[in-house]
Amino acid sequence: EAGVTQSPTHLIKTRGQQATLRCSPISGHTSVYWYQQALGLGLQFLLWYDEGEERNRGNFPPRFSGRQFPNYSSELNVNALELEDSALYLCASSPYPTENQPQHFGDGTRLSIL
Amino acid sequence: AQKVTQAQTEISVVEKEDVTLDCVYETRDTTYYLFWYKQPPSGELVFLIRRNSFDEQNEISGRYSWNFQKSTSSFNFTITASQVVDSAVYFCALSEANRGSTLGRLYFGRGTQLTVWP
Numbered sequence: 001e002a003g004v005t006q007s008p009t010h011l012i013k014t015r016g017q018q019a020t021l022r023c024s025p026i027s028g029h030t031s032v033y034w035y036q037q038a039l040g041l042g043l044q045f046l047l048w049y050d051e052g053e054e055r056n057r058g059n060f061p062p063r064f065s066g067r068q069f070p071n072y073s074s075e076l077n078v079n080a081l082e083l084e085d086s087a088l089y090l091c092a093s094s095p096y097p098t099e100n101q102p103q104h105f106g107d108g109t110r111l112s113i114l
Numbered sequence: 115a116q117k118v119t120q121a122q123t124e125i126s127v128v129e130k131e132d133v134t135l136d137c138v139y140e141t142r143d144t145t146y147y148l149f150w151y152k153q154p155p156s157g158e159l160v161f162l163i164r165r166n167s168f169d170e171q172n173e174i175s176g177r178y179s180w181n182f183q184k185s186t187s188s189f190n191f192t193i194t195a196s197q198v199v200d201s202a203v204y205f206c207a208l209s210e211a212n213r214g215s216t217l218g219r220l221y222f223g224r225g226t227q228l229t230v231w232p
Contacts, residue, residue, distance in 0.1 A: 033218065042222055042223075042224045042225065043205065045219035045220065045221075048217075048218035048219065050218075055217065056218045058219065088157060090158075090159060092159075100147050102164050103161075104161060105151075105159035105160075105161075106158060107157055107158040108157045110157075
């Protein structure tokens with residue numbers, strides 16, 4: 001069974017640009033989560049999508065947004081990139097409901113802002 | 115306030131030593147779930163174990179064991195006879211079962227970097 005897949009592996013952007021990160025969940029999983037792992041800040045919850053709807057978001061500005069497609073894959077968009085957006089962005093998936101289900105993570109996309 | 119605290123930032127041991135990684139959590143929910151994940155240098159987070167708040171039985175899986183104590187809000191992880199391949203960052207995480215703003219999110223500790231030397 002294929003795990004969570006993320007693309008691209010690495011992404012280099014400059015300040016002010018926009019970045020799009022992609023995630024395909026494990027087959028049968030309807031929930032997709034996004035986390036940011038920035039140096040010194042640990043793993044921070046960004047967004048949760050289920051059945052195409054945004055169910056919850058963390059304490060991030062609106063320039064972090066995303067969507068979930070009918071096939072349950074997801075995109076994370078970051079607009080007006082800032083230097084502090086440099087981080088590893090991890091996507092996870094789980095079946096719904098969520099509290100007791102482990103979230104299974106992909107390898108991440110490393111976003112570097114120059 | 116930090117919901118999950120992993121006080122040990124880095125631990126170094128020599129192969130075959132036992133090592134315990136500490137995790138202390140904080141929640142007002144009566145129903146919650148605790149997790150341990152491993153993050154090797156390649157970056158992906160690998161799920162190791164889930165424990166719900168009503169099950170205080172310790173669990174053993176091969177060289178891994180987990181000690182859950184509600185009285186001290188701790189969920190510690192022990193690796194017996196450590197191996198070089200155990201070198202990674204280990205994260206403890208909490209999920210709360212209420213239906214409010216915490217829904218869907220895992221609260222992670224800052225992680226413990228374990229280095230096992232040959």
